[in-house]
Each structure stands twice: as structure tokens, then as C-alpha cells.
Amino acid sequence: MKMILAILRDEDSENVSLALVKSEFRVTRIASTGGFFRRGSTTLMIGVADGQVDVAIQVVRQACAPTNEGEGRHATLFVLNVAYFEQI
Amino acid sequence: MKMILAILRDEDSENVSLALVKSEFRVTRIASTGGFFRRGSTTLMIGVADGQVDVAIQVVRQACAPTNEGEGRHATLFVLNVAYFEQI
Amino acid sequence: MKMILAILRDEDSENVSLALVKSEFRVTRIASTGGFFRRGSTTLMIGVADGQVDVAIQVVRQACAPTNEGEGRHATLFVLNVAYFEQI
Numbered sequence: 462m463k464m465i466l467a468i469l470r471d472e473d474s475e476n477v478s479l480a481l482v483k484s485e486f487r488v489t490r491i492a493s494t495g496g497f498f499r500r501g502s503t504t505l506m507i508g509v510a511d512g513q514v515d516v517a518i519q520v521v522r523q524a525c526a527p528t529n530e531g532e533g534r535h536a537t538l539f540v541l542n543v544a545y546f547e548q549i
Numbered sequence: 550m551k552m553i554l555a556i557l558r559d560e561d562s563e564n565v566s567l568a569l570v571k572s573e574f575r576v577t578r579i580a581s582t583g584g585f586f587r588r589g590s591t592t593l594m595i596g597v598a599d600g601q602v603d604v605a606i607q608v609v610r611q612a613c614a615p616t617n618e619g620e621g622r623h624a625t626l627f628v629l630n631v632a633y634f635e636q637i
Numbered sequence: 638m639k640m641i642l643a644i645l646r647d648e649d650s651e652n653v654s655l656a657l658v659k660s661e662f663r664v665t666r667i668a669s670t671g672g673f674f675r676r677g678s679t680t681l682m683i684g685v686a687d688g689q690v691d692v693a694i695q696v697v698r699q700a701c702a703p704t705n706e707g708e709g710r711h712a713t714l715f716v717l718n719v720a721y722f723e724q725i
Contacts, residue, residue: 462627463720464554464627464629466640466682468665468682487625488583489556489581489582489583489590489592490581490582490583490587491579491580491581491592491667492580492667492668493665493666493667493682494665494666495663495664495665495666499666502665504665504667504682506554506556506581506592508625508627514721518723521725522725525725534724534725535724535725536724536725537663537684537722537723537724537725538721538722538723538724538725539638539640539684539719539721539722540719540720540721540722541629541640541717541718541719541720542629542630542718542720543627543628543629544551544628544629544630545602545626545627545628546625546626546627546628547606547625547626548622548623548624548625548626549609549610549613549622549623549624549625549626550715552642552715552717575671575713576671577644577669577670577671577678577680578669578670578671578675579667579668579669579680580668594642594644594669594680596713596715629717630717630718631715631716631717632639632716632717632718633690633714633715633716634713634714634715634716635694635713635714636710636711636712636713636714637697637698637701637710637711637712637713637714
């Protein structure tokens with residue numbers, strides 16, 4: 462099991478969340494702000510099976526709108542190992 | 550040291566937080582929303598010693614109200630390894 | 638790559654964020670509340686190269702205002718291993 466933390470621009474968060482849910486990933490959304498300009502961002506926590514990490518990242522990639530040149534990054538993804546997972 | 554990320558229904562978050570604090574766990578609460586229906590949820594970050602993970606999870610389990618059938622899950626827990634921990 | 642989760646008192650979060658950004662660390666801010674008293678706190682997610690963890694922690698330490706005696710901790714830091722990192 463892995464935990465993907467995806468930090469997205471607010472304008473992409475809707476599309477990315479929907480695309481992940483359609484692909485049956487479980488998504489939790491957290492409001493965040495980024496860096497120097499305090500631009501609004503959304504942090505998604507996505508719990509995925511080890512074998513599904515690449516699929517989830519591909520879904521995020523495809524659901525992000527193209528940025529104009531010079532606008533900077535779309536999304537930053539951190540994948541963490543999960544030592545134990547349980548649903549109560 | 551471990552970090553437990555516990556994603557709870559809003560209606561359970563009060564009881565679970567109090568139960569953890571009473572058991573002397575350190576809890577940080579973050580407002581979140583979940584999945585398809587954007588239902589409000591609360592994400593708890595709980596820093597625990599390795600030997601206390603099972604105790605903390607048991608506290609969460611017992612503090613969640615029983616759900617009615619078909620209402621879905623109570624809580625999702627991800628346990629992460631902590632490489633380094635410091636209090637300043 | 639490491640992910641530092643830094644849980645700060647609200648009154649330190651501005652200074653700490655600015656100091657980290659000045660040192661060219663990438664910071665994402667999340668509003669949180671802590672423990673028993675529900676005091677407002679800020680959780681920073683800081684993605685850093687392995688060799689920069691000590692530098693980042695030192696920046697956090699120096700940017701926290703001195704607390705009065707008995708006021709408790711400044712900040713709690715959890716450092717997590719990142720299995721995979723990508724910017725889209």
C-alpha cells in the first residue's frame with residue numbers, strides 16, 4: 462500500500478479528483494496554500510495498492526489542464542510507503 | 550516512531566480526538582473532504598511510539614460510533630514510518 | 638527525498654514559512670488544530686532532498702520565536718521517507 466500526496470493548483474483539483482474517483486481510487490481532499498505567493502492549492506491524499514501507483518499518477522497527469530508557458534508546475538507528487546493500513 | 554493518518558467521518562472526529570488525548574496521544578486535526586460526495590471528513594495526524602500503534606488504533610476503533618448497515622466505513626487508517634522526529 | 642511535516646503554532650507559521658521559502662525550500666501550508674485545547678496550528682509539508690533535511694530543520698528552529706517558560710513546545714517535526722517524487 463502506498464499513500465500519494467498530490468499538491469495541485471486549485472483549478473485542477475476538481476478534474477483530478479473526479480478522474481481519480483472514476484478510476485476507483487479513494488481520495489481525501491485538503492485545502493492548502495503554497496509557497497511564496499500563498500496561491501490556493503489542494504492537497505489530495507490517495508491510498509493505493511502498490512501495483513496501482515503508476516496508474517494513479519497517470520490519471521493525475523492526464524486530468525491536469527495544460528499550463529501556459531512560464532506558469533510553472535501543475536502538480537507535485539510525493540509517494541510514501543504505508544507500513545500498515547486498516548479500514549474500520 | 551510512527552505517524553498514523555486517520556480519516557474519520559466528521560461525526561466521529563470529536564469523540565475520537567478526545568479519546569486519543571485522554572490516552573495521552575498527541576493529535577493534530579485537519580479538515581478534509583472525502584471521495585465522490587464531498588462529505589466532510591476530519592484527518593487526524595497522530596504521532597506515536599512504535600509500541601503504541603496498536604493501542605492508538607484500538608482507541609480509534611472504540612471511539613467510533615456504530616454505523617447503520619450500508620452506511621459505509623467508519624475510518625481509514627494509514628500508518629507511516631517516521632525516519633526522524635524532533636520537538637523544538 | 639524526504640517529506641518534513643512541521644506542526645507549528647500559528648504565531649510562528651508566517652516567519653517559518655518565509656524563512657524556508659527564502660532558503661529555497663518548497664512549502665505547502667495546511668490549517669490545523671492541536672490537541673486538547675484546539676489551539677490553532679499550521680502544518681507545513683516541506684519536500685527536501687535527503688542532504689537538506691538538517692538545513693531545513695535548522696531554518697525552522699531559528700525562525701520560531703522564543704517561548705515563555707511553561708508555554709510548551711514550539712514545533713513538532715516528523716520526517717518521512719519519500720519512495721517516489723514527481724513534478725508534473
